[in-house]
Amino acid sequence: MWFPDEAHQAQIKTVLSVAASLTASAILFRSLITDVIPDSVYSFLTTVSTRLSSKLTIIIDEFQGLTPNQMYIAASDYIGNMWCTSTRRIKVYKPVKERELIVTIDKNQELFDSYNGVKMKWVLSSSSIERSKNKGNELVKDEIKFFELSFNKKHRDMVLKSYLPYILRKAKQVREEKKTVMLHTVDYNGTDYWSSIKFDHPATLETIAMDPDMKADLVEDLENFTSGKEYYARVGKAWKRGYLLYGPPGTGKSSLIAAIANYLKFDIYDLDLKEIQCDSDLRRLLIGTGSRSIIAIEELDRTFDSSEEDKITLSGVLNFIDGLWSSCGDERIIICTTNHKDRIDPVLLRPGRMDVHIHMSYCTFSAFKTLAFNYLQIHSHPLFQEIEELFKQSQVTPAQVAGELMRSRDVDAALKGLIKFLENKTESETPRGNEYDGS
Numbered sequence: 349m350w351f352p353d354e355a356h357q358a359q360i361k362t363v364l365s366v367a368a369s370l371t372a373s374a375i376l377f378r379s380l381i382t383d384v385i386p387d388s389v390y391s392f393l394t395t396v397s398t399r400l401s402s403k404l405t406i407i408i409d410e411f412q413g414l415t416p417n418q419m420y421i422a423a424s425d426y427i428g429n430m431w432c433t434s435t436r437r438i439k440v441y442k443p444v445k446e447r448e449l450i451v452t453i454d455k456n457q458e459l460f461d462s463y464n465g466v467k468m469k470w471v472l473s474s475s476s477i478e479r480s481k482n483k484g485n486e487l488v489k490d491e492i493k494f495f496e497l498s499f500n501k502k503h504r505d506m507v508l509k510s511y512l513p514y515i516l517r518k519a520k521q522v523r524e525e526k527k528t529v530m531l532h533t534v535d536y537n538g539t540d541y542w543s544s545i546k547f548d549h550p551a552t553l554e555t556i557a558m559d560p561d562m563k564a565d566l567v568e569d570l571e572n573f574t575s576g577k578e579y580y581a582r583v584g585k586a587w588k589r590g591y592l593l594y595g596p597p598g599t600g601k602s603s604l605i606a607a608i609a610n611y612l613k614f615d616i617y618d619l620d621l622k623e624i625q626c627d628s629d630l631r632r633l634l635i636g637t638g639s640r641s642i643i644a645i646e647e648l649d650r651t652f653d654s655s656e657e658d659k660i661t662l663s664g665v666l667n668f669i670d671g672l673w674s675s676c677g678d679e680r681i682i683i684c685t686t687n688h689k690d691r692i693d694p695v696l697l698r699p700g701r702m703d704v705h706i707h708m709s710y711c712t713f714s715a716f717k718t719l720a721f722n723y724l725q726i727h728s729h730p731l732f733q734e735i736e737e738l739f740k741q742s743q744v745t746p747a748q749v750a751g752e753l754m755r756s757r758d759v760d761a762a763l764k765g766l767i768k769f770l771e772n773k774t775e776s777e778t779p780r781g782n783e784y785d786g787s
Contacts, residue, residue, distance in 0.1 A: 404501035410493040419512065422519035423495050427459060427470055428452040429522050455493075463511045469498040529609055532617045534624070534633065541629065542636050547616060549606035555722050556600060556607050557715035557746040562706065567611075569704060574612065574679060586675035590682045590701050592648075594689040595708030598745035601685040604708070605644050614681065615641045621651045627664030631673050639678045648684040649691040662693060669701045710743040719746060723753040724762055731763045738770035742777055 410420045428451050437454035453459055453472055461468040474493045499507060528546055535543035553567060573589045580587040593601040609616050617637050624630055637643060645651075652662065667673065669682060684702060686692055696702065711719075713736045720726055752769045756762040 402500050402502070403498055404504055406497040406507070408495040408497065419516070420493075420495060422516045423470070423497075424452060425519040425522050426515045427472075427495075430459075430461065463514065464506065466499060466503050466506065466511075468507075468511070469496075471496045471498075524613060527613045529613055530615045532615060532637075534618075534620060536625075541633050542617065544615075547606075547609065549603075549610065551603045551606040551610060553607045553611050555718070556604055557711065557718045557722075557749075558600065558604070558708065559712060560714055566704075566706065570608065570612065573681070577678070586670075587678045588670075588674060588680045588682065590669065590684070590703045592689070592697060592702040592705045593683065593685045593708055594705065595687070596710065596745060597687055598747035599708035599710065600746050601708050602646065604706075605642065605683050605685070608681070608683070609642050612640070612642075612681075617641055617643045619643055619645050621645060621648075621660060621665065624660050627660050627667075630660060630664050630668045634668055634673055635676055637677060637680070639680060641677075641679075642681045642683055645682070645684045647686060648696070649686045649688045652693075662695070666695065666701070669696070711739065711746045711749050713739045715746055716749055719749055719753060720763075723750065724759050726759055729759065729763060731760075731767065734767060735763065735770065738767065738774060742770050742773040744770065744773055 408420050408423055409417055411417055437457050439452045439454050440449050442449050453470075455472050455474055457472065459470045461470065472493065473496055474491050477490050477492060497507070530544045531547040532542045532544040534541060537543075553563060556563065569589075577587060593604060595601065605616065608614070615638060617633075619633065624633070634643075651660075651665065674680075684696075689697075689705075697705070716735065716739060717727070717732075720729075720732075748769075749766065752766040753762050755765050
């Protein structure tokens, strides 16, 4: 290890002494300027200096009044996905039930980006404001966060018209890639009457047992809807779509809702109309739902059960589905289910409310093959022909077929068990002739 001799120590002391003197002089000079130069002159000099500077800074606040600033949210997602090794401080956290870590830059850390050859500097800053608490004398401090985006001012138009819209698009892509589907349920204790948990349902459109042609038509309709923003704006209609799923219990209506949510990565708002206290609550619940979401109303036929006192009216439900308030939000899907379509007031089923009606029927042979692959990982088997004939003679739901296939992991045993179940079902459904009792 090297130790400086007395000569080097003297040089080091001299350098440190000079540095300290310069620093003190700079502080004193700045203080003298502040004290001697009038405020008006100092403000004028600052303004001139700013005008002569080639730098322009855009401030992106976290909130615009009480409303979250979408540009700030997009910038947070964009920057969190592009932080580099030159950033000295980053923040990492993991939301409850999330699989991945969330990474963002810390306050007062510089991060540089380049767009079309133009250098951009991002800084996350904050300020504190004091406000009274509960209309009393006690003051509390709120932290106001904002981004500072700095660049050469000659690129102002390019940044406003190209770079910032690019960030909005890129952030949307990042969110969609990382999005976790959430399940929301009515909670009158919540600020917007909703509470939520992570949605972990494994259903996909590939695993749903339904007619292949019907499934293909559904996928095409969903794709047309999600890509139809300009179309809906052009024809003057709210960007929403209604689906009615009807059929016997156990035919996969709830699973199809889950599969659609997973396919589109849309949150689900599970709305039990029996829990709603009044029509005005429906409006508040609707406002609390987000865009790119599914509102699920199951067992719609039981909403206006005459055996109970109705808390909401048919008019309230109609306004909820396609009234003026239904246009608050974009890319929203309403899915209603019922076991008895004939019990629903036809006014609820017309186009514009329930645009697509999907009959979830008893299990067909093509639907069985989907289930056979899901549970047994097979596409064909010598017993398939016998099973196909039995499906023509009996009515069983996909849930019943799935239950039989889950009884054994052995393919032959599972299929033979299903054949026995179908034979018993066919025999029980076959009408018997009148028997002569001999009297």
